[in-house]
Amino acid sequence: MAETTQSRVDAPEHPARPLPPYVPRLAFAGGLVLTGVILIMTVGMNRPGGEEPPPPAEPQPALAVPDQKPQPGAATPRAGLAAPPDRPTVSDAAELETWANRVAAKTRISVTELSAYGRAEMWLRRQKPGCHLSWATLAGISRVEAAQGRLGPIMLAPDVWAKQAIRATSDGKQPDPKNLDDAAFATARYLCAAGDDIATPEGWWKSMRVFNPAVPYVQEVFSAADAYADASVAP
Numbered sequence: 001m002a003e004t005t006q007s008r009v010d011a012p013e014h015p016a017r018p019l020p021p022y023v024p025r026l027a028f029a030g031g032l033v034l035t036g037v038i039l040i041m042t043v044g045m046n047r048p049g050g051e052e053p054p055p056p057a058e059p060q061p062a063l064a065v066p067d068q069k070p071q072p073g074a075a076t077p078r079a080g081l082a083a084p085p086d087r088p089t090v091s092d093a094a095e096l097e098t099w100a101n102r103v104a105a106k107t108r109i110s111v112t113e114l115s116a117y118g119r120a121e122m123w124l125r126r127q128k129p130g131c132h133l134s135w136a137t138l139a140g141i142s143r144v145e146a147a148q149g150r151l152g153p154i155m156l157a158p159d160v161w162a163k164q165a166i167r168a169t170s171d172g173k174q175p176d177p178k179n180l181d182d183a184a185f186a187t188a189r190y191l192c193a194a195g196d197d198i199a200t201p202e203g204w205w206k207s208m209r210v211f212n213p214a215v216p217y218v219q220e221v222f223s224a225a226d227a228y229a230d231a232s233v234a235p
Contacts, residue, residue, distance in 0.1 A: 063108045065143070065227040069219050076204040077222050080136035080229035083118035086126045096122070106231045109139055116180040117142075119168055120188035131192035132199035136232070137208075138184050140225030144217060153183030156190065164189040187211075 081103055084095035100114040107114070117135035124133045142154055156164065161177055166189070168181035175182040191211060196203035208218045 061108070062143075063227060063231055065224050067220075068223045068226065070222055072209070072215055072218070073201050073205045075222075076199060076201045077134070077136060077140065077225035078229040079132075079134040079199065080139075080225075081232040083121040083125075083135055086122040088126070092122070103232045106234060107139070107228045109228070113139070113142065113180065116168070116184040119181060120184040123168070123185060124188045124192055127189075128192040128195075130195065130197055132197055133188055133192055134198075134225070134229065136225040136229040137191070137198070137204070137221065138187060139228045140221040140223075141187065141211070143224040144220045147220075153178060153180045154187045156183070156186055160190055161186060164193070 081099070084092055084099050086092065096115055096118055097111070100111045100118055103109070103114050103118075104111045114135070117138040120138060121133055121135040124131055138154070145154060155177070164186040165175035165177070165182060166185060167173055167175045168179075168185035175186065177183060177186075191198065191207045194207065194210065196207055198204045198207050205218065208221060209215075212218060
C-alpha cells in the first residue's frame with residue numbers, strides 16, 4: 001500500500017497542450033473589434049453625425065453711434081436705404097428679405113428686426129405718403145428702448161395701442177403687442193398720425209416728442225437713426 005501511494009505522488013503530471021496557432025489571432029482580432037465598438041459609441045455620443053459640432057458664432061458688436069445731441073427742430077436724421085416698394089396685389093416678401101439682408105450686413109441689426117421696420121415703412125408709404133417715415137427712426141427707437149432696459153418689441157401705451165394697432169402681416173390674426181412686426185407698424189402709424197412730414201426737422205421732432213417728450217430721449221433716437229441710415233447707404 002505504501003509503495004502504491006508513493007508511486008501516485010511521484011507520478012508526473014500531464015504536460016499542458018499548446019494552444020492552436022489560430023487562438024491568439026482570434027483573441028487579437030476580438031480585442032480590435034471591441035476597441036472599435038467602444039470608439040464608435042464614444043464618437044456617436046460626443047459628436048452627433050460623426051462630425052465635430054461647429055463652434056458658436058461670435059455675436060457681432062453693435063454699430064457705434066456718435067452722440068450728436070442736436071437741438072430740437074434743428075435737424076432730422078438722414079433717411080436710410082429705402083425699403084422696397086409695397087406691392088398690394090403680389091408678394092413682396094422676397095424683395096423685403098433681400099433688402100433686410102443687405103442692410104443687416106451694414107447696420108448689424110438682425111434681419112428679423114429690419115424686416116419689421118422695413119415692412120412698416122412700406123405700409124406707411126402707401127397709407128400716409130406725406131409722412132416719409134424711414135425705417136431708421138424705428139430702429140433708433142428700438143435701440144434706445146433696449147438701452148433703457150425695455151426688452152422685446154417697441155412698447156406703446158395701452159390706449160395708443162388700441163387706436164393704432166393693425167396686423168402687419170395680413171394673415172387674419174389679431175394684432176399682438178408682443179409681435180415685432182405689429183409693434184413696429186403700430187409705432188409707425190402713431191408717428192405719422194398727426195399728418196406731419198417726418199422728413200423735415202420740424203415734423204420729425206414734433207412727431208418724436210409726441211412719442212416721448214423728453215429731449216434727451218429724442219436726441220438719442222436721432223443719433224441712432226442717423227447712424228443706421230448712414231451705415232445702410234455706405235458702399
